[in-house]
Amino acid sequence: MSQTPSPAPAPAAAADTIAFIGGGNMAASLIGGLVAAGHPAASIRVSEPDADRAAALQARFGLVIATDNAAAVGGADIIVLATKPQQVADAIRGLALSVDATLISICAGVRIASLRALIGTGGWSGAIVRAMPNTPALFGAGITGLHASEGAAPRARMQAETVLKAAGQVCWVDTEQLMDAVTAVSGSGPAYFFLLTEAMAEAGVALGLTPADAKALALQTFIGAAKMAEGTGTDVATLRAQVTSKGGTTQAALESLEAAGFRRILGDALQAADRRGAQLGDELAATI
Ligand SMILES: NC(=O)c1ccc[n+]([C@@H]2O[C@H](COP(=O)([O-])OP(=O)(O)OC[C@H]3O[C@@H](n4cnc5c(N)ncnc54)[C@H](OP(=O)(O)O)[C@@H]3O)[C@@H](O)[C@H]2O)c1
Incomplete structure (x- = not known):
């Protein structure tokens, strides 16, 4: 690619x-x-x-x-x-x-x-x-x-x-x-981002923030992080490591995500999108 x-x-x-x-x-x-x-x-x-x-x-x-x-x-x-x-x-x-x-x-x-x-x-x-x-x-x-x-x-x-x-x-x-893989990553990708923003805002509300504040904090954080990744040109794994202080809050959150299988969950989701893309292609081909 x-x-x-x-x-x-x-x-x-x-x-x-x-x-x-x-x-x-x-x-x-x-x-x-x-x-x-x-x-x-x-x-x-x-x-x-x-x-x-x-x-x-x-x-x-x-x-x-x-x-x-x-x-x-x-x-x-x-x-x-x-x-x-x-x-x-x-x-x-x-x-x-x-x-x-x-x-x-x-x-x-x-x-x-x-x-x-x-x-x-x-x-x-x-x-x-x-x-x-x-x-x-x-x-x-x-x-x-x-x-x-x-x-x-x-x-x-x-x-x-x-x-x-x-x-x-x-x-x-x-x-x-x-x-089909492109569709799974970037075609459907904006929806994953919206879901992540929604979930993060909901989690912020659960911690006591108002819905408006939680939404603004979540959305602008993702926008800012994306700009930072693009602007610095630094690999995202390096950026993640740089903001993860040993024994800090970010590390606690990331360990919780990894333990819950965050990467596997996302991998399964993209596999499902890829399979569905192939199926849709088959269904359309059969009607032509
Ligand atoms: N929107 C996205 O985010 C996105 C992302 C990736 C790929 N795509 C692809 O982009 C394509 C277009 O999506 P869209 O969101 O732009 O759809 P859209 O807004 O519905 O545009 C399709 C247009 O084609 C017209 N049309 C229908 N039959 C036609 C015909 N026989 N000859 C000429 N024009 C005809 C439709 O008119 P009527 O409304 O009168 O039927 C409509 O104005 C889709 O195939 C989609 O898979 C879209």
Whole structure:
């Protein structure tokens, strides 16, 4: 797995025409990032069945609203598939893509083989890149796991990076199966953080703090610790050791967590998410 940090948005591939199929939450955050990075709105097209949502996107970004999916993808260099997984088959079946267009799918669990089967080969020989962003992408602070189809050209990888770096950092994985692991770690990860914050605030209330104080203390502690880990660049295990004085309060708490099997509990949770990701992929493949 290789990670590409992106403190600043990637320079946009200004010559590329990008067509979004589906203009929902994730598409809007990617489009916002692309426009902020200097990609001309006139070379971004969106096909979105909800007329109000389409109009809002046009008003916000000045992009092109396509009449339908076929019009959106016609002549486009990059197609970003951004519907719900269950809507994919209706959205792309039999679409005519430009011969070397790159298809980027952000749809959870939808496999490369299913996407190829739906589009068909008729004249199209471009690469497919699967992408798994996470919800902090909505604030430009996401991280996206990426996997490219076999034989994908460097150009296709660069195109995928350009689009996904609009939402934060990217991280390439070598096998499609590892996309389930990415989903387990970073796709579902924000929910683990929210649960941890919730549990820590509840524990603070049990110790006598007001709910508002406990919530503020817990949340800002995690935000500050994350900034510290990022800012110092020091390994998190070292940072943990540095704040754990021998015989102190932190050591008492960490020993209690380790004794209760904290790492095993988290490991089991991620295994469950990974298994569920594979199952969802199987279920979707069976319907295509
Ligand atoms: N949100 C996240 O945090 C997140 C994280 C990782 C991956 N993803 C993936 O990102 C994808 C999009 O998620 P989202 O949260 O952005 O969903 P969303 O807000 O529901 O956006 C999907 C959009 O696609 C439209 N659509 C439906 N059928 C279509 C069709 N045939 N042609 C063109 N557009 C169509 C939908 O319109 P209607 O509403 O009218 O149906 C909707 O506006 C999902 O596959 C999800 O797995 C999301």
